Amino acid sequence: MSLVDRCRGGLSLPVMVSVACVALSALAGCRSGPPERQDPVSVRGSTRAEILPEAKSIQDKYKPEPLGAPPNPRVKYHVPPVPSYEDRPLSDNICGAIELADFEAAVIRAGYWPYLTGDREYTVLAVPNGPFEAYKHQAVPDLMRPSGHEFLKGFVGQMILVGHWDLPAIQRKAARRGGSIQVPTLAGPGHDVVLRPTAFGNVEVVGKDGTVTLVGNSYPQSNGVLYVTDSILPYQ
Template sequence: MLSLMRRLRCGQTLPVKLGLACMALSALAGCGGGTSNRQDPLSVRGSSYAAPLPEAKSIQEAYKPASSDEAPNPQVKYHVPPSFSFEDRPLSDNLSGSIEMADFEAAVIRSGYWSLLEGEKEYTVLAVPNGPFEAFKHEVKPDLMRPTGHSYLRGFIGQMILVGHWDMPTIRRKAAKKGGSVRVPTLAGPGHDVILKPTVFGDVEVIGKDGTVTLTGGGYPQSNGVLYMADSILPY
């Protein structure tokens, strides 16, 4: 069946008797439509495992009690139900499902890397929460999301997308074999590899060309890689 679906997506001619029988399958599976690297859910083993993503602090912290001469501003308006990361879905799906990573998601899309996070090749993403990302955007790089800042944005986001599947056990195992740390290439290209260094506190430092961040938590398994939250912006 998988072979048949691939022939359908590639536009190959099928025997007439198979045509009608495959129409329903084609509707269910969908066609690539120019995004052939989009992860095919048929090739991913289903799983019921999900982990809660970080709370939307950027929204909760926006609450301010209304003064006596203002309209009521109930705190319940700033409560956001938890969102989850599903291990059988790609990085793109789980990133887009997190309100706390909305700014980072928008930056990944604008930088041109989004289609890679939809695909089957594995990447490790070091996402940044809305708070530090917005502070950096407003205070350090005001044109980050504008056309004038696109070249910088591409390198800036590229260094936070590591090539390959780097979960915590893999990082610790390979770092132990290489003297305590391991060098990993990023989408920013040559000269912008990062060093992953496990610490005595159980977390991992990410040492880039221009600075360091720390990964918070153990990471979220994805069907095409790993998703982490960084405690701040990785300087670029």
């Protein structure tokens, strides 16, 4: 019996729509949309925080003033330490870090920001302003323009990993699986990354088109884990 026949037989329109939605969901497979926004009431409060990497992109803009020019003190280019709070979601801690401002804008423009505000866990490999701006200007000039949206979506999506992958979890699971683990990303099928702990205590991320190294420790979040990379994870 078709949906139309069932509707004629007594099913109301809302019920028919619900049935259709279930059928479409089944056809779409397990892929679903962004999670619902995390409810802060359900998150256990904490005062624990870790300092995010220093804002080198601001310091690099300092230039000593030429003779006779107005003073240009170096202190103007100092940014106070930025903490990452473990009881706040990825979205809060990323938007609070001036060194991740370009990456934040890219995540928003690519359409992934709802994932970072949600109640599911993701692991984000955030790119500092310096490497991001160099990549945008030299390699992909239209990265942040409408014409580059599809590329941006894949580029950013490969740096948002599904699940909670802090350093202990990576090291433990990699040791059991031959030294590395494969993790899916929001870029979709064919864009999984391989996490490989190194002898220096950090983690190398192997993507479809190249590699990148994670800097320092993982930063716990209420809905996942935040890392900062040393450069761009290549994407073609």
